[in-house]
Amino acid sequence: MAHMEPVNNKPAVSQFLQQAVLIKQGAEARVYRGRFLGKSAIIKERFQKLYRHPALDEKLTRRRTAQEVRSILRCRKAGIDAPVIYFVDYTTNCIFLEEIIDSVTVREHIASAQASGQSVEALYGLADTIGKILAKMHDEDVVHGDLTTSNILLVKGKEGRDGKLVLIDFGLSYISALPEDKGVDMYVLEKAFLSTHPNTEALFERLLKSYTASSKKAPAVIKKLDEVRLRGRKRSMVG
Amino acid sequence: MTVVIGFEGSANKIGIGIVRDGEVLSNPRRTYITPPGQGFLPSETAKHHRGAILTVLREALDEAGLKPADIDCVAFTKGPGMGAPLVTVALVARTVAQLWGKPLVGVNHCIGHIEMGRLITGANNPTVLYVSGGNTQVIAYSERRYRIFGETIDIAVGNCLDRFARVIKISNDPSPGYNIEQMAKKGKQYVELPYTVKGMDVSFSGILSYIEEAAHKMLSSGQCTAEDLCFSLQETVFSMLVEITERAMAHCGSQEVLIVGGVGCNLRLQEMMGVMCEERGARLFATDERFCIDNGAMIAQAGWEMFRVGQTTELSDSWITQRYRTSPHSAVKNVHWPDQEHLPGDGCVCVNNQEGT
Numbered sequence: 001m002a003h004m005e006p007v008n009n010k011p012a013v014s015q016f017l018q019q020a021v022l023i024k025q026g027a028e029a030r031v032y033r034g035r036f037l038g039k040s041a042i043i044k045e046r047f048q049k050l051y052r053h054p055a056l057d058e059k060l061t062r063r064r065t066a067q068e069v070r071s072i073l074r075c076r077k078a079g080i081d082a083p084v085i086y087f088v089d090y091t092t093n094c095i096f097l098e099e100i101i102d103s104v105t106v107r108e109h110i111a112s113a114q115a116s117g118q119s120v121e122a123l124y125g126l127a128d129t130i131g132k133i134l135a136k137m138h139d140e141d142v143v144h145g146d147l148t149t150s151n152i153l154l155v156k157g158k159e160g161r162d163g164k165l166v167l168i169d170f171g172l173s174y175i176s177a178l179p180e181d182k183g184v185d186m187y188v189l190e191k192a193f194l195s196t197h198p199n200t201e202a203l204f205e206r207l208l209k210s211y212t213a214s215s216k217k218a219p220a221v222i223k224k225l226d227e228v229r230l231r232g233r234k235r236s237m238v239g
Numbered sequence: 240m241t242v243v244i245g246f247e248g249s250a251n252k253i254g255i256g257i258v259r260d261g262e263v264l265s266n267p268r269r270t271y272i273t274p275p276g277q278g279f280l281p282s283e284t285a286k287h288h289r290g291a292i293l294t295v296l297r298e299a300l301d302e303a304g305l306k307p308a309d310i311d312c313v314a315f316t317k318g319p320g321m322g323a324p325l326v327t328v329a330l331v332a333r334t335v336a337q338l339w340g341k342p343l344v345g346v347n348h349c350i351g352h353i354e355m356g357r358l359i360t361g362a363n364n365p366t367v368l369y370v371s372g373g374n375t376q377v378i379a380y381s382e383r384r385y386r387i388f389g390e391t392i393d394i395a396v397g398n399c400l401d402r403f404a405r406v407i408k409i410s411n412d413p414s415p416g417y418n419i420e421q422m423a424k425k426g427k428q429y430v431e432l433p434y435t436v437k438g439m440d441v442s443f444s445g446i447l448s449y450i451e452e453a454a455h456k457m458l459s460s461g462q463c464t465a466e467d468l469c470f471s472l473q474e475t476v477f478s479m480l481v482e483i484t485e486r487a488m489a490h491c492g493s494q495e496v497l498i499v500g501g502v503g504c505n506l507r508l509q510e511m512m513g514v515m516c517e518e519r520g521a522r523l524f525a526t527d528e529r530f531c532i533d534n535g536a537m538i539a540q541a542g543w544e545m546f547r548v549g550q551t552t553e554l555s556d557s558w559i560t561q562r563y564r565t566s567p568h569s570a571v572k573n574v575h576w577p578d579q580e581h582l583p584g585d586g587c588v589c590v591n592n593q594e595g596t
Binding site: 026027028049050051052053055056059060145146147148172184185187188191192195228231 | 386388392393429431434436437438439440474475478481482485486488489511512514515518
């Protein structure tokens with residue numbers, strides 16, 4: 001791995017980022033586009049959150065950087081598409097990743113499909129594939145932690161057909177074999193899915209069916225998903 | 240001119256308030272405080288409310304300088320909350336409504352908090368963090384109704400704080416949360432505690448069980464003081480709340496935050512949220528203890544909104560419910576939040592259009 005020496009007492013990565021192009025600023029990280037070792041790369045920089053106690057902030061930021069990298073690697077080893085990791089700098093909590101070109105988020109894809117009047121059935125194939133990939137990921141005991149349709153990329157395939165799906169944004173991920181954790185993972189996706197894409201209950205059902213068919217461990221996970229769904233309804237809301 | 244009287248008693252506070260066209264005329268309240276180490280139980284809480292409610296009602300009218308004839312509508316908390324206290328208060332509301340010959344309006348407690356928050360602060364279209372002993376939700380307005388974007392998947396943050404207070408026998412007077420806040424100011428050492436954010440949601444049962452288990456050990460070994468624990472607990476749980484609020488804001492493209500609910504009184508939480516808002520160029524709105532903590536005026540205000548558009552509650556429908564979330568089969572009238580024409584009484588905090596009571 002390349003070794004970056006500090007320049008003028010500033011980490012070399014920070015200097016590098018000044019040359020890169022900022023493409024997105026999220027709640028926790030800035031995303032840049034730059035070039036690294038001759039390749040087009042995405043750099044994800046987790047910056048300090050000033051509202052947090054410094055000790056907590058340092059711990060969380062480092063942990064999320066490490067978790068992200070570990071989970072992506074684990075997914076890739078299992079044949080699940082996630083960006084290639086080029087380099088990680090723990091002094092600045094930056095991850096250098098492969099840029100997934102020619103892609104849209106599943107969120108954008110569904111939104112434009114609905115806007116152009118396509119029926120929900122047209123998206124069933126997509127739902128099937130997503131269900132399959134998530135089943136594979138959970139079978140690897142990777143819990144994504146922040147499943148939303150913005151965190152799944154759809155790469156344009158040849159001749160306008162759907163290409164492959166790439167999972168991104170593993171900052172809240174962790175390793176767990178517990179059906180409870182996987183159930184909550186699907187619950188997070190369900191909530192994000194249905195609140196972002198109105199009237200897509202059937203689509204999500206299809207996704208869950210595909211998930212169930214693709215993994216032997218799925219029934220236990222779905223059972224936990226049902227429990228978590230109920231928890232929200234049955235919680236005593238006193239005070 | 241429309242004058243509404245609101246009755247609130249879903250937890251350990253019994254409050255009655257009178258609102259006239261956005262002006263709070265009176266808002267007296269009593270709190271049922273239990274000894275340190277004890278929480279409040281439904282039947283005893285209801286007993287406390289029964290003993291105080293008529294006195295508070297008298298105060299509300301006297302402070303406002305009004306007579307029953309001046310009231311246009313009687314609002315009360317339909318839910319959610321504890322059963323017995325809710326029943327006690329609903330009973331009195333129904334009785335006075337009939338005695339005075341006024342229409343009745345059943346209000347959703349959570350909506351009461353939000354509507355009062357918006358009235359007092361003037362926030363236009365905020366991301367709302369609703370945090371109390373019984374609720375922890377991030378609510379935003381999207382597609383013509385209130386939506387829950389993030390929430391606790393187990394217990395409320397206030398519940399976590401209250402139960403921690405019991406473990407180390409912090410006084411419940413005036414409230415456990417207030418005393419934790421004061422002690423936290425004297426805390427010096429940050430103790431590492433579990434931090435759990437799952438997507439847009441949070442979980443507090445893990446940190447609670449950890450601290451319940453570890454508190455006595457840490458205190459008796461002298462590893463840290465009770466003040467340190469209060470400080471560390473606040474820093475951790477409040478960071479979690481700020482994080483999910485920020486995520487919701489990023490998701491909705493919102494530039495305003497409104498904190499409501501009893502835990503919203505906490506100045507440290509307000510401070511942390513303020514820092515986050517400043518970094519994003521957003522505005523923070525918060526109220527003080529008069530309106531953060533459960534009170535009657537917030538029910539009156541929400542009731543006022545409903546009454547204005549003709550939404551009242553028949554006597555036969557004035558039952559209370561401990562768990563009040565919208566049912567897809569109930570008559571859902573759309574909430575037009577920024578247009579100032581809305582019907583907050585349908586328990587309109589929706590989650591993905593899938594519900595049941």
